[in-house]
Amino acid sequence: MVHPTAKVGSGVQLGENVVIEPNVVVGDRVVIGHNVVIREGTIIGDGCVIFDGSILGKRPFRSAVSAVTEEKQLPPLSLGKNVVVGANCVLYRGSLLEDNVFVGDLVVIREEVRVGAYSVIGKGVSVENKTTIGKYVKIETNAYITAFSTIEDYCFVAPEVTFTNDNFLGRTEERKKYFKGPTLKKGARIGANATILPGIVIGEDALVAAGALVTKDVPARKIVMGVPAKVVRDVPEEQLLERQSFYRPDE
Amino acid sequence: MVHPTAKVGSGVQLGENVVIEPNVVVGDRVVIGHNVVIREGTIIGDGCVIFDGSILGKRPFRSAVSAVTEEKQLPPLSLGKNVVVGANCVLYRGSLLEDNVFVGDLVVIREEVRVGAYSVIGKGVSVENKTTIGKYVKIETNAYITAFSTIEDYCFVAPEVTFTNDNFLGRTEERKKYFKGPTLKKGARIGANATILPGIVIGEDALVAAGALVTKDVPARKIVMGVPAKVVRDVPEEQLLERQSFYRPDE
Amino acid sequence: MVHPTAKVGSGVQLGENVVIEPNVVVGDRVVIGHNVVIREGTIIGDGCVIFDGSILGKRPFRSAVSAVTEEKQLPPLSLGKNVVVGANCVLYRGSLLEDNVFVGDLVVIREEVRVGAYSVIGKGVSVENKTTIGKYVKIETNAYITAFSTIEDYCFVAPEVTFTNDNFLGRTEERKKYFKGPTLKKGARIGANATILPGIVIGEDALVAAGALVTKDVPARKIVMGVPAKVVRDVPEEQLLERQSFYRPDE
Numbered sequence: 244m245v246h247p248t249a250k251v252g253s254g255v256q257l258g259e260n261v262v263i264e265p266n267v268v269v270g271d272r273v274v275i276g277h278n279v280v281i282r283e284g285t286i287i288g289d290g291c292v293i294f295d296g297s298i299l300g301k302r303p304f305r306s307a308v309s310a311v312t313e314e315k316q317l318p319p320l321s322l323g324k325n326v327v328v329g330a331n332c333v334l335y336r337g338s339l340l341e342d343n344v345f346v347g348d349l350v351v352i353r354e355e356v357r358v359g360a361y362s363v364i365g366k367g368v369s370v371e372n373k374t375t376i377g378k379y380v381k382i383e384t385n386a387y388i389t390a391f392s393t394i395e396d397y398c399f400v401a402p403e404v405t406f407t408n409d410n411f412l413g414r415t416e417e418r419k420k421y422f423k424g425p426t427l428k429k430g431a432r433i434g435a436n437a438t439i440l441p442g443i444v445i446g447e448d449a450l451v452a453a454g455a456l457v458t459k460d461v462p463a464r465k466i467v468m469g470v471p472a473k474v475v476r477d478v479p480e481e482q483l484l485e486r487q488s489f490y491r492p493d494e
Numbered sequence: 495m496v497h498p499t500a501k502v503g504s505g506v507q508l509g510e511n512v513v514i515e516p517n518v519v520v521g522d523r524v525v526i527g528h529n530v531v532i533r534e535g536t537i538i539g540d541g542c543v544i545f546d547g548s549i550l551g552k553r554p555f556r557s558a559v560s561a562v563t564e565e566k567q568l569p570p571l572s573l574g575k576n577v578v579v580g581a582n583c584v585l586y587r588g589s590l591l592e593d594n595v596f597v598g599d600l601v602v603i604r605e606e607v608r609v610g611a612y613s614v615i616g617k618g619v620s621v622e623n624k625t626t627i628g629k630y631v632k633i634e635t636n637a638y639i640t641a642f643s644t645i646e647d648y649c650f651v652a653p654e655v656t657f658t659n660d661n662f663l664g665r666t667e668e669r670k671k672y673f674k675g676p677t678l679k680k681g682a683r684i685g686a687n688a689t690i691l692p693g694i695v696i697g698e699d700a701l702v703a704a705g706a707l708v709t710k711d712v713p714a715r716k717i718v719m720g721v722p723a724k725v726v727r728d729v730p731e732e733q734l735l736e737r738q739s740f741y742r743p744d745e
Numbered sequence: 746m747v748h749p750t751a752k753v754g755s756g757v758q759l760g761e762n763v764v765i766e767p768n769v770v771v772g773d774r775v776v777i778g779h780n781v782v783i784r785e786g787t788i789i790g791d792g793c794v795i796f797d798g799s800i801l802g803k804r805p806f807r808s809a810v811s812a813v814t815e816e817k818q819l820p821p822l823s824l825g826k827n828v829v830v831g832a833n834c835v836l837y838r839g840s841l842l843e844d845n846v847f848v849g850d851l852v853v854i855r856e857e858v859r860v861g862a863y864s865v866i867g868k869g870v871s872v873e874n875k876t877t878i879g880k881y882v883k884i885e886t887n888a889y890i891t892a893f894s895t896i897e898d899y900c901f902v903a904p905e906v907t908f909t910n911d912n913f914l915g916r917t918e919e920r921k922k923y924f925k926g927p928t929l930k931k932g933a934r935i936g937a938n939a940t941i942l943p944g945i946v947i948g949e950d951a952l953v954a955a956g957a958l959v960t961k962d963v964p965a966r967k968i969v970m971g972v973p974a975k976v977v978r979d980v981p982e983e984q985l986l987e988r989q990s991f992y993r994p995d996e
Contacts, residue, residue: 260511260762260764262510278511278529278780280546295782296780296800298547331582331833348835349853351600367618367869384871399915402889403940405686412650414734434909438686453909481917481919484916511761511780513780529762529780529798531798549832582833584833584851602869618869638887638905658937663901663936664883665986666989689905691955721956721971
């Protein structure tokens with residue numbers, strides 16, 4: 244079902260049982276798998292690939308008891324050029340994925356999220372609302388990126404990492420003033436299954452070891468480790484961002 | 495495909511490619527997204543919203559080597575009024591979601607689960623069979639609620655929390671007598687990425703800190719922390735359940 | 746939509762909106778749910794059950810910045826006899842599931858994976874590419890099995906466990922020589938939410954306690970515990986694999 248008000252570019256491949264709602268814009272040479280749903284107004288750039296069963300442009304629907312109850316107009320979901328979206332994903336209205344972003348299978352990206360060019364969002368990752376992700380970032384399988392997080396360019400988040408944003412665990416009215424996810428400065432890296440407490444800042448090119456519980460800010464270019472995490476040494480020279488062949492400081 | 499024996503109320507919106515099987519009952523003003531599957535006999539209350547790609551009323555199918563091999567008749571899946579179910583979820587036959595429950599995207603709720611009114615089950619959560627969840631509970635993204643767990647009213651479970659129910663990790667026949675998930679007493683809260691061992695009781699209004707490994711019962715209104723978790727102090731007065739504006743003790 | 750070049754056996758049940766692509770082979774008495782997609786060439790053995798919304802035979806699509814960029818011809822996805830695949834799963838081309846494998850809901854199994862007979866892959870598990878899993882293995886909910894892992898017969902992996910394969914967290918060219926997931930020797934067991942560092946070998950019938958961070962190889966039949974994990978005692982006699990009624994050493 245392609246709605247007559249949708250604009251579909253040239254050379255587009257459409258799978259079976261695809262639903263394209265009113266005012267959707269699909270660029271040239273886009274490949275859309277079977278059972279894909281593209282909700283009203285979504286914009287898909289040239290050369291994108293959308294795998295089977297994914298849902299693009301879902302409108303948020305707040306629970307009656309949500310801590311964040313504001314309602315507002317959201318712009319449509321927008322994908323740049325050559326974005327790849329895996330199978331059975333759910334991407335919300337009001338977000339923007341820049342050119343060449345790669346999204347794995349079963350990913351949820353909520354509303355008001357921006358993902359920079361060439362970033363990779365791994366299988367099963369959840370990116371909550373109002374989060375900003377830079378370019379050339381990698382977020383790996385099943386990591387949880389909470390609302391109000393900031394992840395700058397070239398960061399790396401390993402599998403099953405947990406970000407948090409509420410030190411009051413759902414209690415007190417006051418807490419709503421303090422909701423704040425972690426901030427990862429440029430090139431920061433988080434090891435597998437680590438947990439980052441609300442509002443923590445991980446310094447530029449710092450490294451959090453696997454399994455760590457980060458309760459304090461981490462200085463730039465330091466490695467922290469343990470429960471709770473403590474500084475143990477400097478990041479080795481050869482692992483610094485400026486030494487990597489893929490780093491493009493002038494871009 | 496709406497089976498002729500299904501009863502569909504007034505003012506219902508049906509998406510594309512929806513499958514409604516025999517003897518399903520859909521209340522008034524229900525909104526059903528695209529590619530939704532509603533299996534035989536499922537009951538959906540007035541005002542529910544079911545997002546795209548979700549599967550309601552799946553019958554369990556045990557593996558040949560499952561520790562729990564009993565087979566029995568299950569009643570249909572039943573949703574109360576104004577229940578919201580996110581996209582690409584799988585809800586099993588034999589469970590009951592009371593009025594105003596909110597279920598995020600990519601959630602699995604197994605058979606013989608009861609979820610109380612106004613509770614929120616976050617994105618990617620798994621609620622295993624034979625689990626009871628009270629009202630006004632919040633379970634956040636990717637938490638794992640094992641079989642035979644009990645979560646009382648007003649509890650809070652943060653993202654990526656893991657509940658366990660088998661101290662024998664799949665060995666000995668004897669273990670089947672001891673399968674038991676955690677019990678969270680009224681208002682208990684569990685921090686992000688914590689792990690709770692089998693049969694542990696978290697006392698009323700107690701708090702488990704992020705990243706903790708809970709190996710012993712937690713007294714009421716105490717905070718525990720660490721690996722293994724130890725009592726560190728009392729829950730602050732202003733965070734106690736009785737002090738919260740959303741608490742309705744007479745309901 | 747069943748492509749005319751697909752071969753469908755006798756007594757097959759097909760749901761609504763099913764897509765079966767060219768050259769697929771479906772055995773006798775297979776049950777295929779609604780909205781299932783079976784991609785080109787996939788082979789499904791007699792007696793398999795595929796639940797609603799699953800996608801079989803997805804072709805991998807590497808991101809532009811993937812560390813593993815080789816492209817090659819993959820054989821079709823192949824399922825043995827009586828394999829069960831849950832709802833909304835994504836199974837890739839180039840993998841093999843032997844007879845009687847059971848796959849839960851929302852599972853992703855990548856390309857070049859082999860899963861042995863009677864193994865169980867729980868809900869939400871990710872099995873990455875180039876991983877080998879033996880027979881009678883259980884991998885539980887939301888566990889993350891990284892690429893290049895080896896899991897021998899009769900192993901057990903509890904919920905939310907994280908395997909890792911890159912000690913360099915995405916930095917240095919040199920690291921690509923060292924990519925290596927964990928190896929679980931026959932009968933090894935990993936407790937809930939544990940984290941296993943790259944290349945670690947868990948000895949035969951050894952046990953990693955819940956929440957542990959494993960940074961060194963674990964000797965056979967020992968229990969390790971803690972962050973970082975240390976040997977604490979022997980696995981109890983009655984829990985050894987050779988004492989279990991389900992163990993079939995001659996098979």
